[in-house]
Amino acid sequence: MAPQRPHHPHRSESFSGRSGGWKADRHARRRLRGSLDAPVIGSDDERAPKGTEGRHIALEEPGYELIDELQSLRPLLDQLGERDRKILSLRFGEELTQSETGDRVGLSQMHVSRQLTRILATLHEGLLADRIAEDSTDVEGQ
Structure with a gap:
């Protein structure tokens, strides 16, 4: 008797019409797991599992720098006056035009600009001052 496909509530039913669908899925997961666990081998090495050539453990993610800058920006925003924060919020948060922002805060478009x-x-x-302070702290700490 042929093995029955196990029921997985989160699995797409698209496999049901294919011969050996769940077996193929299990095989694909096993291959993927093997390639992720495999040691990184140079791209010229033929022993590297397919798809892992040139894989690096550490990559520089541009999103981290943005998060750092946003964290540095928070105290600076807190130092602004209420109207200045409102202008920034309307212009960049709600993405209003300068004219629309001016209408909301009672200023002309030119004054908003x-x-x-x-x-x-x-x-x-x-x-910039925060960055200079961080750089000088890093140099002193070395």
Whole structure:
């Protein structure tokens, strides 16, 4: 008697029509597990499992730098006045135009533009000062 396909509530039923579908799925998982657990071997080495050539353990993720900068930005935002935070929130959070932002806070589009330039310059200077302070701390710690 042929083995019955086990019931998996989260598995797609698309395998039911294929011959050996669940067996193929199990085989694919086993191959994947083997390639992820396999030691990294140079790309010129033919012993490297297929698909793992040139795989690196540590990669630089650009998202981490963004998170660091956002964490550095939080205290700088807290130092801004309520109106400045409102302007930033409307312009970049709600993605309103400068004119729409001005309508909400009672300013002209031109004045919103000037305020944004000033606010962003303040935040930029604060981030640069934080980065310089971090760099000097790193140098002293070495």
